[in-house]
Amino acid sequence: MDGRLKVDQRLPTEEELALRFKVSRPTVREALKRLAAQHLIRSRRGPSGGNFVASPAPEEAAQSLANATTLMVAVGDISLDDMATARLELQIVCCRLATEHRTNEHLDAMQRELEQQRDALLTDEEFCASDVRFHRTLVDACGNTLLRFLMHSVVEALQPVSNMIIFRVRDRRAIVEFHEQILASIQLRDAESGSRALTNLAAYTRERYREALERRIERTG
Template sequence: MPIEYEDVVRTGVAKQVADKIRVAILDGRLKIDERLPTEEELARSFGISRPTVREALKRLAAQNLIRSQRGPTGGTFVKRPDPEGLSSAITGAATLLVGVGAFDIDEIIGARLETEAICCRLACERRSENDLAGMRAEIALQRSASLSDEDFCASDVRFHRALVTAAGNGPLSLMMYTVVEAFMPITNMIVFRVRERNRVATFHQRLADSIEARDSVAATAALSELLAYVRESYAGSLKRRAEREAAQQRG
């Protein structure tokens, strides 16, 4: 196994060993489905104890980078990275950063506009009938007056998830996972009381129609107007909150 075993210091040994193996997997020195050396062999190679090796392997398993297999042909094998699993980890970190105020709404809207506009252009070229059907199903649901606010927000996310899928680009989908799965739900939590649901559905209708017509200019224009409305709704929600707090203080 072409991994450099020297220069492993004793502080946080398990993490360092896991990091070395992880880098070897990600840069291709360790191939998908390749068997790792045994715990005993790893311990001897790194000059550490077997319990420390086990801790390192647990870290890698938690990152979905390795898998264990029992039996005569068993052992520990390199696992094909799971894009959704990796995206979930990124999304969790992004959610935390938004929660502590690391990003403001203008940054979030700006990032979403630039990245989702690329998806719109690609979707106009590559969308399938199934992609369009998925978007239109969400629009029909969003038009329902009986739909709860929570379910409307979930449908909003699914619509944009379908738009990203229609772009047909794996790396871009990975990048957009954070935007759709973290930024959108957080924004929705703030704006849902002030935005007009029918207006959002109309923007979605324009997006779907433009993508069906393969009109990327119209699609990006609809997206830009939708996000401008989200920003406007966000500002309105914060204003209402400030007014309520001021009224409580006066009362």
């Protein structure tokens, strides 16, 4: 964490680590297993083998964060309101940056998703997948590595959860219209218009949450 050990640097042996930290070798071995499970070290066999510092893989770390977020939503540690608020505020920041840093490739990718979403024959699963890709591209267009990492859990975890709850009560055409407004704003580099479209999409989604929950209560009541 403090940078004293560099990527690919060889760690001391188990015996040396045990002596340094005044613990048993089984304790050291267990610690090394945990570090390996977190992809922080890697092992190599042979005369020149041992345990070496590994370079963190951003994709694996982001997916781990997304999995943890999904679990927290599932067990109720993160409420739907918290989820919607966080997603909106973070996406507004991403949208503002995207109006400055987007490329033609980003615009083309979002346009392709819109064309798919307009297809009435698209299944609910395919529409949801396209929805995730649309918002993922919006985040990528912001050009900020840390925001992209943090937003991975929002887009990859919370977006599917949201879709799963409201897909029976939403109007696809409404979602597409909001997406069209977002894309147009990014094309025109109009951050204010993009933020407004995202806010309206969030409000629409919240209403569909309430409608879906009311229907669930009616069915179980």
